[in-house]
Amino acid sequence: MHGFFETDILSDMQKPFYVKVLLVVTLLLGINVFAQEKDHSPSEEKGSLKSEIKEFIGHHLLDSHDFTLFTIDEENNEHVGFPLPVILWDNGLKMFSSSKFHHGESVAEVDGNYYALYHGKIVKTDAEGTINYDEAHHATNAKPLDFSITKNVVFIFLVAALMLFLFARMANSYKTNSMPKGIGRMLEPIILYIRDDIAIPNIGKKHYKKYMSYLLTVFFFIWIINLLGLTPLGVNVTNNIAVTFALAIITYLITTFTANKNYWKHIFWMPDVPVFMKIVLAPIELLGTFIKPFSLMIRLYANITAGHVVLMSILGMMFIFKNWIGSPLSFGLAFALALLELLVAALQAYIFTMLSALYFGSAVEEHHDH
């Protein structure tokens, strides 16, 4: 374990990755979801370290129904963590604890219905937990609507609570003093930066105020949750397409519902071009309004996912090159990449906010002669 000794002497900054290394080790030994994975992909080399690492990374990127920090003993199914509530809508609301799945090992029985975990998703099964496949090797079992409080939902709750706590406290400190106190000293310049360098230049002095709440919330939400993704808890919320989709759709709705006449005119009847071009441009411009938030969604998702995949692959290299060159090299690379990821966490929040502001700006732009 070269990596262990390397990390031991380093400061707290690198601790997440040392813990992640441990996580790799422990989870490599456990997680029975892998067993099922192997069932339907016999072409993969069974038991090979490479495929195990690949599967682990795939698993890490997914949401999960319980909060597992460590797997102590794979044989006896001993995990450190806690179960989370499962909420299903399947001809009526069904609520039960995810401990019933025993980390995917067993089928949960609720009101005469049987549910099993398949690739991290809840599917309806019979009492034996049979999974049916079609020709393309996809599970054909019915999937009930899943509103479970998953690991990611827990973190969304936590970030929401943290933001409320931080900013409400900061707002309170202004009641007695016109200068910020405590953490507000750090947060105020960021808030001012978003106002003065993102909102006002892109939206304009006249309209920026009504968008400030959204821009600030989305910036801090993405930033904080990206940073939490870099902690040893290993929770990646923004690498779920559902999360980025939700954020992008809010941007899209705000843009659409606050847009003025000038905005729609530029979409459906572009001024100062021939009539034929107006007709050609209208569908393109209309499509553009959907592509803009779509690009927001994909950009955030892809950046965070890619960062995590690369980071974990480099960490996985440590187990492939089990020699004195490989481990320090892998560690050094992982360290450099982790620093880069810190930047990416803030950068993606900035880009999302910036582009949202740009779209809002185009929605409220006043008519001017070209």
Place this chain on the structure above:
Amino acid sequence: MEKLIEQFSFGLFFWQLLLFIAVLLLLRKFAWKPILDAVEDRESGIKDALAAAENAKKEMQNVTADSERLLQEARGEREAMIKEAREMKEKMVSDAKELAQAEADKMIKQAQLAIESEKKAAVADIKNEVATLSLEIAEKLIKGQFSDKAKQLKLVEEMIGDIKLN
């Protein structure tokens, strides 16, 4: 892409949307609005204070200029007053001199007149006296002469000659 759609979790989407909108609304009410208002208040306060300071500076300059001007004026006035006083003094002195001269002249003239009239009176008195004396003398002489006719004539002639001399 297929994997993305397969991975899409409606539950997560639902929770994200719900929680995000909830936190957005709560933050707007309890955080963003007070924070942005406070910051804006502070900024406008600073702006006002700067403008006020600038005004005060300008006013100060005005006041300095004013006082400078007043001082200048006062100085000028003082000089004018001194000059006037000096002129007045000179005028008074010269006036007094003139007056005194005039008075003295008048007095001298009066004195001269008085002397003249006194002299005239004296001359008249003397004439009278002389006339009286002459008459007495003449009377006496006449009385004496009347005894000698030749002497009488001679005396008359002499007396007439004397009178002509006078």
